[in-house]
Amino acid sequence: MAPLVLTFPDIDxxxxxxxGLKIHxxxxxxxxxxxxxxxxxxxxxxxxxxxxxxxxxxxxxxNIEDVLLAAVAGVIIGGRLGYVLFYKPMDYxxxxxxxxxxxxxxxxxxxxxxxxxxxxxxxxxxxxxxxLQVADFLVPAAPLGLAFGRIGxxxxxxxxxxxxxxxxxxxxxxxxxxxxxxxxxxLYQALLEGVLLFVLLWLYARKARxxxxxxxVFIAGYGLxxxxxxxxREPDAYLGFLSFxxxxxxxxxxxxxxxxxxxxxxxxxxxxxxxxxIIDTVVESPVDNNEGTVENADPVVSDDPPQSSAQxxxx
Numbered sequence: 001m002a003p004l005v006l007t008f009p010d011i012d013x014x015x016x017x018x019x020g021l022k023i024h025x026x027x028x029x030x031x032x033x034x035x036x037x038x039x040x041x042x043x044x045x046x047x048x049x050x051x052x053x054x055x056x057x058x059x060x061x062x063n064i065e066d067v068l069l070a071a072v073a074g075v076i077i078g079g080r081l082g083y084v085l086f087y088k089p090m091d092y093x094x095x096x097x098x099x100x101x102x103x104x105x106x107x108x109x110x111x112x113x114x115x116x117x118x119x120x121x122x123x124x125x126x127x128x129x130x131x132l133q134v135a136d137f138l139v140p141a142a143p144l145g146l147a148f149g150r151i152g153x154x155x156x157x158x159x160x161x162x163x164x165x166x167x168x169x170x171x172x173x174x175x176x177x178x179x180x181x182x183x184x185x186x187l188y189q190a191l192l193e194g195v196l197l198f199v200l201l202w203l204y205a206r207k208a209r210x211x212x213x214x215x216x217v218f219i220a221g222y223g224l225x226x227x228x229x230x231x232x233r234e235p236d237a238y239l240g241f242l243s244f245x246x247x248x249x250x251x252x253x254x255x256x257x258x259x260x261x262x263x264x265x266x267x268x269x270x271x272x273x274x275x276x277x278i279i280d281t282v283v284e285s286p287v288d289n290n291e292g293t294v295e296n297a298d299p300v301v302s303d304d305p306p307q308s309s310a311q312x313x314x315x
Contacts, residue, residue: 005181006172011155029152030075033145038068040141040202048208049274050137056128059137066123067138074119075112082111086248087236109146109226110252132212132267133274139218140198140205146222147194154186161185161232177234185233192225208275212267220260226253 016023041064044050050059083106084092084099092099120138124131153159157174161183164171171181201221205214227250235247242251 006170008157008172008174011157013156025155026152029148029155030145033148034068034072036148037071037138037141037145038064040144041068041137044137044140044205047206049276052276053133053274054276063127066127067120067134070119070123071116071138074115074117075107076115078115078118079107079109079112082108082114086111086252087239107149109149109222110256130211130274132215136205136209136211136214136274139215140201142218143194143198143201143222147190147198150186150190150194154184154190159186160234161188162234182234183232185229188232189226189229192229193222197221197225208273210267210270211272211274212270213264216260216262216264216267218260219263220257223253223256223260226250227257 011025013024013026014022015025015028042061045059045061045064053059080099086108088106116138117135120134121131124134157176160172160174160177162185163180164183166181168181168183170184172184173179173181197218201214201218204217230247230249230253233247233249235241235249239248241247246254
């Protein structure tokens with residue numbers, strides 16, 4: 001008996017059409033990703049070191065809006081330009097206006113990452129905060145946004161996977177992928193570089209780390225999971241397999257693993273903590289020395305590791 005092969009669901013890429021104004025599922029997925037990112041960053045305000053930072057100013061909800069706006073601009077501009085330059089430079093050179101048609105798909109994570117780095121660097125410089133402090137605040141929320149983006153790719157029926165084994169229960173035939181049953185690699189990526197990376201990174205970031213370590217884990221983690229997922233993803237036809245049989249995605253992801261490890265080790269070596277230490281003092285009170293004199297206790301400086309004022313308890 002022939003194995004059961006799933007057929008790609010007939011999903012209209014246009015979610016809403018209001019008097020000719022078309023809103024695509026792809027755009028909705030991005031909006032959902034940004035909305036979830038905002039809620040997660042609200043939670044980050046209650047995590048160390050962000051709940052105890054006071055210099056140059058405390059972190060507030062207003063900072064989230066500014067960081068998110070910078071990230072959105074970096075993702076859209078960098079992601080689109082990255083796709084144009086890394087994947088189809090000649091096509092877009094022939095039709096430059098096509099660069100503006102974002103609803104047709106075509107975003108590069110690696111280009112988006114570069115765009116976000118530039119946008120966050122500008123934001124950090126403007127407000128006088130260390131760049132890696134800002135990056136550590138944002139990146140734990142990023143993987144779920146990536147997951148929504150991959151779901152958008154799936155709805156568009158694009159970036160499908162390589163030919164699947166005949167007995168794979170979830171093998172799927174995509175409209176633009178021929179009559180070959182393929183891996184739904186968009187969903188693999190949503191789970192790996194989206195959900196799994198989010199869980200691991202969120203748990204890691206719940207505890208205060210040295211400045212830059214959370215960013216390092218994100219860079220290395222994404223690079224690793226993307227590299228693995230590319231073994232199931234069909235390379236772009238106009239690029240095919242490159243040196244060592246790697247895809248373009250793998251060639252762009254492998255350096256991320258190295259860069260992430262370097263950032264993590266460098267941050268650990270610098271050992272800069274953004275948790276602002278406090279000085280514990282004993283409340284001065286008169287002490288009877290049985291001689292009729294009064295002495296005040298000297299302040300006691302704690303030798304314990306820095307802790308936030310929110311964690312400090314009165315002696």
